[in-house]
Amino acid sequence: MSDNPSLVLRKIKDVAFEDRPVPVVEDPHYVKIAIKATGICGSDYDYYEHGSCGSFVVHDPMVLGHESAGIVVEVGKAVTSVKVGDRVACEPGVPSRFSHEYKTGHYNLDPEMAFAATPPIDGTLARYYMLPEDFCVKLPDNVSLEEGAVVEPLTVGVHSNRQADTRFGDRVIVMGAGPVGLLTAGVSRGFGATEVLVVDIVQKRLDFALEHGYATHAFNSKGKTTDDLIAYIKKAWDGKLPSVGIDCTGVPSCIYDAVTSLDKNGRYVQVGNGGATLDGFPIAKVSECELTVKGSFRYTVGDYQTSVDLIANGKLDVKPLITHRFAFEQAIDAYKFFGEGKAIKIMIAGPK
Ligand SMILES: [Zn+2]
Structure with missing residues (x-):
């Protein structure tokens, strides 16, 4: 070499x-x-x-x-x-x-x-x-160099949860179980969310999220409707709906499902980068339920350190x-x- x-x-x-x-x-x-x-x-x-x-x-x-x-x-x-x-x-x-x-x-x-x-x-x-x-x-002694490399995508999850103001007691729905979706869900838990639901169509990714504690709940949306998703949430969470929604897919149907399933006063954050524009966005839900809608792009001051701290403190493996x-x-x-x-x-x- x-x-x-x-x-x-x-x-x-x-x-x-x-x-x-x-x-x-x-x-x-x-x-x-x-x-x-x-x-x-x-x-x-x-x-x-x-x-x-x-x-x-x-x-x-x-x-x-x-x-x-x-x-x-x-x-x-x-x-x-x-x-x-x-x-x-x-x-x-x-x-x-x-x-x-x-x-x-x-x-x-x-x-x-x-x-x-x-x-x-x-x-x-x-x-x-x-x-x-x-x-x-x-990196502290208990964080490996490989874990240090995962800090980059993890920090995307830290920033989106900061944008969502995720905290103890929140119920979070995360769309997508790719690396960023999984890490975003894990950060939601690390920030204290009591319930974290991951939605994807690949069952083995959902199983992974549950097995490693990145999420408390998982929903396979393949062939399922928005009503199916909301019925699942209400059953799993004793009638309650998500207070936070984070989309890590950019896929229109996922964006629709996340926004539509939110509780009144819910906070929605867009991470996934799909098309430039979107027809069929449930805008009436935003006004009628006083939702907050925000974007999230990469990360900014302090986010990287927070990721290292989450790993070092055992909040997320x-x-x-x-x-x-x-x-x-x-x-x-x-x-x-x-x-x-x-x-x-x-x-x-x-x-x-
Ligand atoms: Zn990357």
């Missing part, structure tokens, strides 16, 4: 290892991290399979990967919060420090955001990656989510395997 082997998406379905220059710490606030674990995300796969994800299109070769953790190997002169040898989760999106969004605590909305493996920014599937020190979150592991040298096979849809979370080790 070369000095800085990197997994590069050259064009659609064409990934290859390239030797990229070893990054040099020049900015005094930056640190160099040796990447040790990287999860594959649906967005990485979209770039691989279609060359685009949402409105982002790959035009030039780009290093893949954004769900990573590693070990600090070099620090800039002004760095005080981390030191060489620290194990860190890598927050992959660095905003402009001058944007209005940054200054108001919403840096996830900064249009200047440089986000790993979102074109044209290179990702983390390399030997080394550079970040400002305040985008490295230290993310290890079972890692169903498959590949060596860095097998990363191309890992992407191909992802496409078969058999894994929940695939983890790629750092280069030897």
